[in-house]
Amino acid sequence: MPKASPSILVVDDDIVILKFIEFSLKGLGYQTTLAKNGKEAIDKSKSQHFDLIISDLNMPLMDGNELVKRLRQTPEYRHTPFIFLSENTKEETWIKNLNDGADDFITKPIKQKIFISKINSHLKKANLRKDILDGSRKDNISYEKGNLIYCANRKKPFPLPRKYLKTNITSVYTGSDFFMALQDTNTWGIIIDDKADWALEILNKITEVVSSHIPLNMLISKSDDMDQLEKFLQYKISNLLFKDLNPKILIHQINSIIQRESDLKNKYLNALNSAAKRSPIRFENEFQDTIQDFNIQILNEPYDKLPGGDYYEIIDVDQNRKIIVLGDVMGKKWDAWFFVPAYIAYIRSTINFFINRQELDFVESPGKFLDIINEYLFKDIQLAEVFTTLNIISVCTTSNQISIASAGALRPFYYNGVEKTISQLNIVGTLLGVVKDGKYQSLIQEFNKGDKLLFYTDGYTEAINDKNGEMIGDEAMFYILDGNKEKEIILPKDIEWELTHTYNVSKFDDDRTLLLLQRN
Numbered sequence: 001m002p003k004a005s006p007s008i009l010v011v012d013d014d015i016v017i018l019k020f021i022e023f024s025l026k027g028l029g030y031q032t033t034l035a036k037n038g039k040e041a042i043d044k045s046k047s048q049h050f051d052l053i054i055s056d057l058n059m060p061l062m063d064g065n066e067l068v069k070r071l072r073q074t075p076e077y078r079h080t081p082f083i084f085l086s087e088n089t090k091e092e093t094w095i096k097n098l099n100d101g102a103d104d105f106i107t108k109p110i111k112q113k114i115f116i117s118k119i120n121s122h123l124k125k126a127n128l129r130k131d132i133l134d135g136s137r138k139d140n141i142s143y144e145k146g147n148l149i150y151c152a153n154r155k156k157p158f159p160l161p162r163k164y165l166k167t168n169i170t171s172v173y174t175g176s177d178f179f180m181a182l183q184d185t186n187t188w189g190i191i192i193d194d195k196a197d198w199a200l201e202i203l204n205k206i207t208e209v210v211s212s213h214i215p216l217n218m219l220i221s222k223s224d225d226m227d228q229l230e231k232f233l234q235y236k237i238s239n240l241l242f243k244d245l246n247p248k249i250l251i252h253q254i255n256s257i258i259q260r261e262s263d264l265k266n267k268y269l270n271a272l273n274s275a276a277k278r279s280p281i282r283f284e285n286e287f288q289d290t291i292q293d294f295n296i297q298i299l300n301e302p303y304d305k306l307p308g309g310d311y312y313e314i315i316d317v318d319q320n321r322k323i324i325v326l327g328d329v330m331g332k333k334w335d336a337w338f339f340v341p342a343y344i345a346y347i348r349s350t351i352n353f354f355i356n357r358q359e360l361d362f363v364e365s366p367g368k369f370l371d372i373i374n375e376y377l378f379k380d381i382q383l384a385e386v387f388t389t390l391n392i393i394s395v396c397t398t399s400n401q402i403s404i405a406s407a408g409a410l411r412p413f414y415y416n417g418v419e420k421t422i423s424q425l426n427i428v429g430t431l432l433g434v435v436k437d438g439k440y441q442s443l444i445q446e447f448n449k450g451d452k453l454l455f456y457t458d459g460y461t462e463a464i465n466d467k468n469g470e471m472i473g474d475e476a477m478f479y480i481l482d483g484n485k486e487k488e489i490i491l492p493k494d495i496e497w498e499l500t501h502t503y504n505v506s507k508f509d510d511d512r513t514l515l516l517l518q519r520n
Contacts, residue, residue, distance in 0.1 A: 011055035038062025049208035057086035081122035146186030151199040292397040299492030310511035366392035366405035370440035417450020459512025
């Protein structure tokens with residue numbers, strides 16, 4: 001079956017821009033749907049599936065920021081590429097857009113070459129996610145850890161023989177319940193009862209979302225109803241199951257589907273893990289190091305236990321100095337991980353080249369390093385549109401100082417062991433690769449015995465509190481540090497454990513890294 005062309009939602013209150021973009025996208029063979037404001041876009045997203053969303057920032061009824069926030073709360077659009085259109089070129093606006101959930105931005109007036117390059121780039125990366133992983137694989141893919149999603153009629157569900165099936169069954173009765181169930185990382189297949197009217201109403205959307213990576217099976221009431229069968233065969237249905245079959249045959253059919261999917265996933269996951277092990281870029285999940293009486297602790301956890309966009313590097317300058325690099329490539333799982341080697345290569349080569357040049361003292365002024373690396377990255381990725389946050393932290397035991405420069409990274413918390421106070425350091429900067437002539441500042445901090453510095457990536461702050469449905473934010477990191485500040489050495493794993501239990505976090509939806517600098 002030929003692959004359907006990507007479907008793109010375009011949102012703008014300017015009809016001229018809408019038609020211009022529609023014309024450009026159709027020329028590339030893409031399907032387009034138009035909406036005049038965020039509210040209309042939300043309505044369309046409920047009945048249709050889109051592979052990419054382009055939205056104006058300032059619109060009536062619902063602006064672009066509110067739109068992206070709302071869509072990111074919807075399971076099926078949590079990772080869909082979202083690109084902003086805006087005449088606003090202020091750096092703080094761009095950073096806010098990215099923090100709100102956007103993947104990229106295009107400035108008005110639109111330059112067609114860059115516009116097309118960005119659209120193609122984001123669609124390619126989205127397809128990588130679909131082709132390489134189905135968004136739902138774990139290291140442990142046993143039957144007990146997986147499930148079968150059953151879209152049923154709430155009033156009169158057909159009784160599936162659960163007792164004899166190889167895996168668990170999750171019954172769902174609404175569209176929102178269905179897409180939430182898809183977040184389970186081991187979905188062996190989907191069964192849709194032909195009496196589940198709610199599922200039939202969004203069948204087109206369901207098939208577009210899952211048909212490429214999860215078997216979709218229709219449970220048919222009458223095997224001789226040819227009109228109904230022909231209607232369902234128009235969709236990307238993997239198998240037809242019939243209610244009037246002998247129950248033993250129905251059980252065998254369903255178990256065969258599960259077994260086939262299990263075999264495929266095992267082979268595929270083994271191949272992916274083998275590729276990861278052969279990669280030159282590998283990170284230990286837990287890392288610790290010391291330099292004199294300075295202690296370095298790092299916890300790096302990829303999303304879903306597979307390589308992601310968070311990365312770190314420790315560089316020994318001499319016996320009294322170290323440089324620590326902590327970054328986050330925008331994206332999750334393998335699509336972000338593909339770009340990590342390029343960033344690490346840039347960082348290593350730049351530091352090795354300049355590290356002994358007195359006119360560029362990276363240890364004292366890491367901001368100079370960011371100036372240089374930003375210029376190179378801007379030239380290299382302005383069309384690929386992959387951005388990264390970066391912290392450069394230099395430790396010098398001779399001066400008892402730590403120097404910090406930041407490119408779009410979250411501000412770290414500093415505990416002053418003498419004054420017994422915690423503050424969030426005011427060190428900020430633009431994401432790397434966004435502005436060609438970006439200038440980055442260096443913050444020099446005295447670091448005395450008992451002091452602590454906590455760095456973290458957004459995989460922690462964007463974690464959801466299961467009880468109130470809100471992100472835990474920087475405030476959670478502050479309170480966890482405050483509760484542990486008197487300990488001689490804080491372990492990152494202890495911080496994560498306390499974070500998950502105090503703030504009711506059952507899972508993380510992004511790569512995450514904790515870095516603790518402590519002086520004993």
